[in-house]
Amino acid sequence: MIMDSFTAPSLPAKVLMLHGHGQSGQFFEGKTRFLQPHLRNMILKASQFDNTYASDSVEFYYPSGVLPGNPDQREGDNTRVWGYGDRQVDRIKGLDQSISYVLNILETNGPFIGVVGFSTGAALAAIITSLLEKRKSACGFDFDTTHPPLKFAVCCSGFKLGNPWYTKLYKPRIETPILHVIALMDNVVEPKESMQLVKFCRNSTLYSFFGTHYVPRSPQFLEKLADFVRGALDQTDSDEDWEDC
Template sequence: MTSNEPCATVPSCVKILMLHGHGQSGQFFRCKTQFMHQAIRQVVLKALQENPRRGQVDTVEFHYPSGILPANPDHPRGESNDMWAWGNGDPELDIIRGLEQSIQYIFRLLEQHGPFIGVMGFSTGAALAAIIASLLEKEKPVYGFQFDTFHPPLEFVISFSGFKLENPDYKHIYSPKIKTPILHIIGTLDTMVSTSQSLRLRKSCANASLHSFHGTHYVPRTRHFLKALAQFVEETLGSEGYNEGDWEDCDED
């Protein structure tokens, strides 16, 4: 696992888990998202410091684990140096191979390095982030996913090109709806994860926000996107309680 700017003291630090997409690594995702660290850090610290329910917080730490599965399951583990996965299979149809191991791995990270206030994920990492948020809300195992944790529910999820698993065996992950506030970021020209796939995940969330941009399968970098991200984090962390309901924002840059 890679991380940056480790906390000097645990009580003054908050942590965000960063989950990469299929065929990527933690280091790769860090390179693609490091540009937003300062903006996230500023808005998180501002929101927490202005919230009277919070204690002193002066540091934000980002954790970038790599998946534990080779992106190409036909290759031995040693041949998949920087191409990792959280699971393998068609999200529209299949039971995802390796998903249970990845979930157990993430829960161990939460226990060993947490608590985490939020998760940001891209594509399959976003799908996994939504699943982790849902499981942390449950009081019993779902579809055989065994977990035993004292980690509290997440306070937010940032989902880049996320989607839900459509096999009927996974229906209890998304029902009842996920309560954790989730910002869904969708590229309107994305051909790898379609808009309809991302919107089906959005419909499974009770506290959903949407930012769309004119682009494909990548993390946007515009000022308009960073403004939408800051607004979501500020409203989620800075208020006494997040109001249910959707707000939408479209990136015209």
């Protein structure tokens, strides 16, 4: 049988979902399942312009962190973290392992079009987004990936690492469109910490709400999320080159 020269794409559009400190992929999926229909709807609408992905398939990938929530963790405790240390002053122990782990997920299970992260997962989402733009080793993180830059990121209660070692993760500023979701009564990641990350992102969209340390689920937020994803996927990719640290 003679096949047509054009074959419709079969790859699903994939979104990486990164949990917070002391959580797991399974836990985060339970807490964010309500987001999936809204994200899926906007991605499928926007994907009509892009022949890279199948027009009817979106997958959400929820990995658990590579590090135990407690180094002395007992068997059966599945809480996981992305690193250990004070985010404002320390060089984070285990962060290099987490970055390698996530980049390997992208490389072997991708391509992914976006990432959604909460708390420490949001901080890691911003770092991964930055590294994919740089496409070279940076700030001591050695990686080799063919994965393209992401089309969007959503950082809920995110923050910037404060140790000077990490400065060039954020300079030049991150170009990928990022939705920053800020809880105005958050006493775990204070709003001013999230705003520090905003300053180092060129294409930032802000959504704030009167709540604490959680992913909001109000109709207003879901509408904002849908508008952001639609707009981000309609933007032209940047081809700008980046420098090593």
